[in-house]
């Protein structure tokens with residue numbers, strides 16, 4: 001079984017992805033980490049605007065680097081939104097993601113283009129949203145919890161800029177697949193969002209099996 005979870009920044013995709021994967025006994029890949037990893041490598045080389053260098057870093061990506069806590073920083077997230085516009089970088093990361101999805105026993109992938117580009121045949125597709133204000137509140141809480149000194153208004157501005165960049169790029173823009181179910185988590189805590197997501201997946205998978 002393959003489950004695709006897409007949505008804007010800090011909507012709760014990663015949290016849901018982890019819990020849904022554990023619930024169904026699947027592997028989980030937070031695909032934003034791939035773009036964050038490429039961005040961080042380029043930031044260290046002071047080459048964030050070099051698409052070819054980005055593709056080179058994407059091809060050489062060591063999966064062990066995905067566990068680096070620096071990838072969760074605000075700088076890595078903003079950089080990821082920039083390198084993710086480069087078609088060469090997206091192409092280099094596409095194979096990595098498809099390979100991950102195809103391995104037994106199946107997987108949950110979360111990102112921006114999983115249901116539309118990476119796994120268009122996924123068994124269940126969720127599009128997770130929440131208001132920009134609620135997402136900024138969540139992200140500020142998360143970063144403060146990790147000791148970062150953050151300004152919530154600046155985070156809200158960054159989230160809006162990122163939403164715009166992710167939705168308006170020509171290549172694999174952020175959008176719901178035609179067959180995705182939208183889950184608005186603005187008024188749901190993490191447990192309620194998880195329960196709602198499992199109900200959706202169960203319904204979609206049962207529907208497919210009886211079709």
Ligand SMILES: Nc1ncnc2c1ncn2[C@@H]1O[C@H](COP(=O)(O)OP(=O)(O)O)[C@@H](O)[C@H]1O
Pocket residue numbers: 007008009010011012013014015016138139141142185188189190191193
């Ligand atoms: N439904 C929710 N209600 C409140 N906080 C949430 C909810 N879902 C996730 N969070 C918290 O919000 C932050 C961002 O969630 P995350 O899963 O990393 O989002 P995304 O992967 O979409 O960027 C995390 O600190 C997470 O614990």
Ligand SMILES: Nc1ccn([C@@H]2O[C@H](COP(=O)(O)OP(=O)(O)O)[C@@H](O)[C@H]2O)c(=O)n1
Pocket residue numbers: 008009010011031032033035036077080081082084110111112113114162166
């Ligand atoms: N499948 C994906 C995943 C992330 N991304 C890009 O990578 C950036 C960071 O993704 P992320 O999921 O880690 O970001 P957050 O939602 O955690 O803030 C996004 O703003 C997108 O520009 C993408 O283009 N495609």
